[in-house]
Amino acid sequence: MSSRPKLIANVNRKICVACGTCVTQCPKSVIDVWRGSFAVVALAQCLGCGRCAAACPIGAITLRERVKSEGETL
């Protein structure tokens, strides 16, 4: 059984400017901009690599611990 990464990207929707920088950086293409409003991450597929967080110009993306309901295999 393969284990999912423990960390996942977390978007602060209140400050996200929906520029899409994270979308272009994501190696798995699991980030999209929802209706031009904010970035959303497909949590189950997120690698937790942190590239999106590093590229985000305003620090709207951080990495956090994955919880069970988000698909971690324990």
Next chain:
Amino acid sequence: MKKKRWYDYLWMWTILYFALGFYNILFAWLGMIDFLVPLLLAIFWGNKRFCNRYCGRGQLLSQLGVKMKCTRNVATPRWLYSKLFRYGFLVFFLATFGNMIYQTYLVGSCATTLKETATIFWTLQVPWNWAYSRGAVPDWIAQFSFGFYSLMLTSALLGVIVMALYKPRTWCAFCPMGTMTQAICQYKSRRSRPPQS
């Protein structure tokens, strides 16, 4: 590694645009594409696909910042992406755009004469007369070109400055087109339920 698509090379368009405007100011009108396409996408399709995929300026800043490391890559100050600053800058940008249209109208109505200058940072008048032969087109068309090129050049320079000081795409945090299209998209999707993630 992700497969490159045609729109991943649009950063070249930004360089080409400024080069063409240096050669002939009338090419400045092509900048209207960057002005109208994001608005049309936001108004009719409710998305920011222009910012997300097709913005040549954003891509150029990424090229300079990420690939060429011309950035300090430090956190953007909070005030630069605060709602107050973003919308304040949008209002300022729209006011300068309105003033540019008014200047075009004044030249068109013969109230003033054509100024063959590029105004950088809203105050600095730089001679740009090599890029235009008087009489080639009606003066108002040339006046709009000089005004619009000035606006594009000023915002591009601002983008490069904040890229060097902070993160490659810090400009996107307060880009007036980005702010305007996000506001349109948020309004259009106000009754939709956002996804959970």
